[in-house]
Amino acid sequence: MIRGRAGDGVEKRQCAIAPYCIPPAATYNLTVKSSRSAILSRVRLCRSVLDAIGNTPLVELARITRGLDGTIFAKLEFLNPGYSKKDRIALQIVEDAEASGALQPGDTVVELTSGNTGTGLAIVCAAKGYQFVAVMSRGNSTERARMMAALGAEVVLVDQAPGARPGQVSGEDLALVEERARQITRERGAFRADQFQLAGNARAHYRHTAPEIMQQSGGIDAFCDFVGSGGSFAGCARYFKDCDPAIQCYLVEPEGAAVLAGQAVTRPNHKIQGGGYAMRDLPLLERDLIDGCLQVSDEAALEMARRLAREEGLFAGFSSGANLAAALQLLETKHGCDRIAILLPDSGLKYLSTDLWP
Incomplete structure (x- = not known):
């Protein structure tokens, strides 16, 4: 059964990157197949890099799910x-702050990051003319720090907690990064783009990511998402539930660090970067959105990320593998979860220095 179609009494998508306004391909006397014409008719010139954010493709993972009774849709x-x-979320948080007056021309933006939010903020701040300071644990992959610096960010690296391993960032490590981010914000009188607290994190996914999924898929009956700040889960799950309360939404956590599932923390230093910090209090999460919690091992996340690359041609990171592993669990064990949506949150390019790619 296909549940929840876009436009069922929920907020319509209104943003600078839609609707597309270029004339159809026929205007240019192009001879292309009909499917290609449909794509070309939606291509336009972006006014800046900010207009290129969002509207990512949704791909059916037909090879990985071959022989299984169901479909997995992956948002690239x-x-x-x-x-x-x-x-x-970087764009949403900055534009929210501009609209409220919390962020003024010439201000500095500060945020802690595992690398991805920092990269997004570096891009947005570069395009809008703000200085940006990214505060990150040394346990994260080096590619991320180098990319943020290349985009003009000031990158502050924070040493890990005693006994921690590089590539395995724990909640304790994150607490040290949070302390340093607060200090820098105070010292510089900066705007803190706090992804764990600010509603713009979830709002970006409610207004954009989830409606895109519904429109592209024609409807889903389940969604599962690896949790870091909880913003993508909260925003997408709220939109899906507004479309149809029967859509099932599952949190994904690492095995051994599944505190949201009520389990004891036995492996805080897992390998799945970008989340699974064993934080019990995530302000953006609403408990009524959670239909269940799924756990994924390091080995399963790595294996599925590699399968995405080798079988589907999708070069994605650790949390993408975790989301795929969880979706396969749902297909195999949960009755009624036949059309499952997941996010592939980031690129495999950000993990070339890790053991994700042997």
Whole structure:
């Protein structure tokens, strides 16, 4: 059964990157197949890189799901300009702050990041003329710090907690980064683009990501999402529930760090970067949106990320593998979850220095 179609009494998408306004391909006397014509008719000139954020493709994972009774749709968020879903929230948070007066011309923006939000904010701040300071744990992959610096950000790296391993960022490590981000914000009188607290994080996905999924898929009956700040889960799940309360929405956490599922933390230093921080209090999460919690091992996340690359040609990161592993769990065990949507949050390019790619 296909549940929840776009436009069922929920907020319509209104933003600078839609509707598209270029004439159809026929205007240019192009001879192309009809499907290609449909794509070309939606292509337009962007006024800046900010107009290129969002409207990412949705791909059916036909090879990985071959022989299974169901469909998995993957939203290619790594095709945003900064190679991750966090470009969306960076733009929303900054524009919200501009609208409220919290962010003024000449101000500095500060935020903690595992690399993706920082990259998104570096792009947005570069395009809008703000200085940006990214505060990140040394445990995250080096590619992210180098990319943010290349985009003009000042990158502050924070040492990990004693005994921590590079590539495995724990909640304790994140607390050290939070402390440093607060200090820099105070010292510089900066605007804190707090992705864990600001509603713009979830709003970006409610207004854009989830409506795109519904329109592109024609309807889904389940959604699962690896949780970091909780923004993409909160925003997408709220939109899906507004479309149809029967759509099932599942949190995804690492095995051994599934505190939202009520489990003891036995492996805080897991390998799935970008989330799974074993934080019990995530302000953006609403409990009524959660239909269940799924756990994924490091090994399963790595295996599924590699399968995405080798079988589907989709070069994505750790959390993409975690989302796929969780979606396959749903297909195999949950009755009625036959059309499942997931995000592929970021690119595999950001993990070339890790053991994700042997």
